[in-house]
Amino acid sequence: MLTPSHFSAVLLFATFASVVFGITQRSTAGAMVKYGLYCFALFVVAVVGAGWVMWLIRH
Amino acid sequence: MASNAQVSAKGGAQSGAVSSNLAYAALVLGWLVPGAGHVLVKRPFRGLFLFLSITSMFVLGVAMQGKLYGPNTGEILNVLGFVGDLGSGLLYIVAKSLDYGHAAVQVATADYGTKFAVVAGLLNFIAAIDAHNIGIGRKA
Numbered sequence: 160m161l162t163p164s165h166f167s168a169v170l171l172f173a174t175f176a177s178v179v180f181g182i183t184q185r186s187t188a189g190a191m192v193k194y195g196l197y198c199f200a201l202f203v204v205a206v207v208g209a210g211w212v213m214w215l216i217r218h
Numbered sequence: 219m220a221s222n223a224q225v226s227a228k229g230g231a232q233s234g235a236v237s238s239n240l241a242y243a244a245l246v247l248g249w250l251v252p253g254a255g256h257v258l259v260k261r262p263f264r265g266l267f268l269f270l271s272i273t274s275m276f277v278l279g280v281a282m283q284g285k286l287y288g289p290n291t292g293e294i295l296n297v298l299g300f301v302g303d304l305g306s307g308l309l310y311i312v313a314k315s316l317d318y319g320h321a322a323v324q325v326a327t328a329d330y331g332t333k334f335a336v337v338a339g340l341l342n343f344i345a346a347i348d349a350h351n352i353g354i355g356r357k358a
Binding site (some may be wrong): 161162163165171179187 | 337
């Protein structure tokens, strides 16, 4: 059974979803890469932000 | 003059029908095999990346002991999960026939696995529709 850490799971999810979003939502190669990186950054920043919010609520 | 226009219109309709058939074939093939629709509409590199991403996501989901939803469970959330899983096309059919993902283990990674499999299917729906849009000329 594969048991990645929470953060590894987030990185995997963000990587695969960003690739698909980049390819399907833009038309040129450059724009696809930019949009994919943008989505990846948003996924990771949102998760880290949500983690800190939960930490603040806990404390 | 009028007959030329009619011939031209008829030719355009025929090529449109061929293009439309290809676009629908890309939609169905893209659903069955992630990325195959893009290969059909001559975007092989996009198809390869989509195949790698969606297949990896689905396989990782199953490897994490994620649950694969089945039809006819009666509950609306299970039906939605089934629709999401079904988006992976042959991946779902093969995994289900090999009896993978029959029950969720009560650990966080198994729950993640369930979500990975559902989202892989939903992403494949987006990819298949994208292949259709390329086929009909709506997207480059």
